[in-house]
Amino acid sequence: MVAPPEKPSLDGLEQKWASRWEAGGAYTFDRTRPRAEVFSIDTPPPTISGSLHMGSVFGYVQTDALARFHRMRGQAVFYPMGWDDNGLPTERRVENHFGVRCDPSLDYDPDFEPPAKPDPKRKIPCSRRRFVELCLALTVEDEKVFEQVWRRVGLSVDWSLTYATIGPRAQRTSQQAFLADLARGDAYAAEAPTLWDVTDQTAVAQAELEDREQPGAYHRYGFARPGGGKVFIETTRPELLAACVALVAHPDDERYRSLFASTVRSPLFDVEVPVVAHELADPEKGSGIAMICTFGDTTDVTWWRELQLPIRNILERNGRLRAEPPEAIVSEAGRAAYAELAGKTTKAARARIVELLAEAGELDGEPTPITHPVKFYERGDRPLEIVTSRQWYIRNGGRDPELRQTLLERGRELRWHPAFMRQRYESWVEGLNGDWLISRQRFFGVPFPLWYPLGDDGVPGYDRPILAEVASLPVDPSSDVPPGYTAEQRGRPGGFVGDPDIMDTWATSSLTPQITTGWADDPDLFARTFPMDLRPQGPEIIRTWLFATIVRSQAEFARLPWSDASLNGWILDPDRKKMSKSKGNVVTPAAVLDEHGSDAVRYWAVSARPGTDTALDVNQMKVGRRLAIKLLNASRFVLSRLPDGGAGGGGAVTEALDRSMLAQLAGVVAAATTAFEGFDYARALEHTERFFWRFCDDYLELVKARAYGEEGTAGADSAQHALALALDTLVGLLAPFLPFVTEEVWSWSHEGSVHRSPWPGASALAEQAGGADPLVLDVAAAVLGEIRKAKTTAQRSLRTEVAKVVVSDGAERLAALAAVAPDVVDAGRVAELLTAEGEPSVVVELAEG
């Protein structure tokens, strides 16, 4: 306990208290507590290779306010922090940072050093193991930056519970969960057409897609009908003509009905393809009949599958057309035409085939420019292609109506804050069109814990994988040896090979509840923390993180992983655009924190309604700073009036004004508590803040003279007890929002941390208020307000003496006023206060001066 300084200031509070909290273990999770007394939070692990921006601070601070509330309520708050460091974003960053690229065919060279001057145009190849080492080195640095900002804004996480998605615990959990999924049949491998990013050369999942409007053109050309004449199709992908396996029209389309079950011949390549019927063919689109290629888009995949068409693949994984033409092209002219396209990118091939079609007189008219949505990998910059490959999947209801229904029901069971966010979950689940593809042909991530035996012919036995033993996890099949084999047998006929892929980063992130609560390795902790209480996150990752987490929990536990989910809003720049790096409007948190201070920035974040998009508003931070300074000064004043500087306690509150104030405060505590219980931190703050200003502006002024002892000891005692009680209550109510300044103020009159003190209770206040009427304070404040107004209007100082005040009002309000008349007289410097029943009015007569 330290007496308040003469001139309280916010300077230095952040460093001072952050280090004391750390040293004192203020936020350490008490793992002896039973599940019922634990509040566990499934914190989003930020992508540490991404830039830190104010949007992150925004959401995390809101969650922290909730964490602090629950901690003060006496719960053991389980609040870990994770770093999402695996996956493509880190690989990209490492490639650019060090000027290297991963070449898995290279042997490990421990002496390999990245170039001194990285050249983005000429990245030096390095082995997979070395590449992963570089990734790990860089992520460690990135994590430090994030941790510093989180500590700076005062997140009350238990830093001993930190994890990384590439760390051993996350790897073990991911692999163990995968093996469990595999055993249950919730995970499986399949060879199938998949969406493919040609730049990163990996498969991607439905959840990672986004549509982008792209310029394109309809190209119209004809297929030769059997009896002569042509049937014209329109396509935006003419370069896939060689991959065409059929034409399709709607079964009811009169124009093409006669062609069904017949065949037509393609231009240039002279390949015979059937004309088929399918409901998905839209008579309104183009010419009403479409080319089915393997594969131009996902509709092609549907047609190919449902109509059982052959596959005619012309696209390599690098996005270029294959060197050899499909076997179906037999004519010399056709093979020559294909040779013109071989090896070209789709874009170049498109340009060339248009020329070829035009030269051959096959193009009907000029291509018609259009813009149309094209699927992209969300992190990619070239359109996705579809290639057939062997991949791992996890069942997510995309092919199983029963599971889908179960997952929808889980979504309804979950309490969403705000509730409307559930709509996004529902539309996502309802729109699923396949299982979750979790394998990625990349390097920095959690490997699949299995190997394949090699036959005597050197061909992997994909249908009989060798699984890792759970006790051996985590394993890396590219360096570890499967049970029953020796290292020398790797890659040899009769030996084995490791599965080369890694898991999608969401396949790990979807297990954050399992990772943090110790599902795989700490049954005691697991029992105390799972299922968790709260999943806080951004709305943009409902379809990925939130959904995938429910999928995994449903598979393993057949239950929700948490009871509540809170969704924060977007941060918009002052022009109401969503902040993003590409727009160059990102403000770094460090700069903002430096300028305004943590409590002020936190105030801005927690003023925003849950789930509401919010502008980055510097003004709001200034308001928060003002509130913090006000708290310092008001607290200093209150404590200066208390005997022993506030260390004493107890005593009775007897005066009407004091009791009325406490009665109002009791209502505020109740309202704030209710709001917090409903995860509405912003409303809790609003109630508290409104009262706090009323307390400072009116109550403190009204009670001041009495607190100074000008009205005798009894009145002073009552004031002092009320002041002490109110101050402790207000500091407690504000603590979740402004942890630094409240801790400072608390330390002036208490030992220990306010953040470990009990959340204020309404009943103790109500007891001291003794059933007093909240109206009393309101009436007193109103009259005082009129007196001030009179002085201000007269352009006189507030110290000006008042000769006479005549208050006219109803009996009830006059009675209230009578009870506090001496306080009003003192605060207003009034010589004579008269009252009369009648229409409400306050007449103020200033003294001469």
Add this chain to the structure above:
RNA sequence: GGGCGCUUAGCUCAGCUGGCAAGAGCACCUCCCUUACAAGGAGGGGGUCGGGGGUUCGAGUCCCUCAGCGCCCACCA
């Protein structure tokens, strides 16, 4: 094409189950060094609550409809 959210003072936003003579902060204007606070305080001006219809004694608050903005989802040849 389906869905969700938003539209309240110049700006950023509250206004929860209908009672508001419409709020806060910032900005603007006036005044005040008052012994907690000049990184302050006291006051003031400013809004037909997006448009239109309806329910109701009463609507910013409920219903319908239209418009604009943002977002989510969708099999977009």
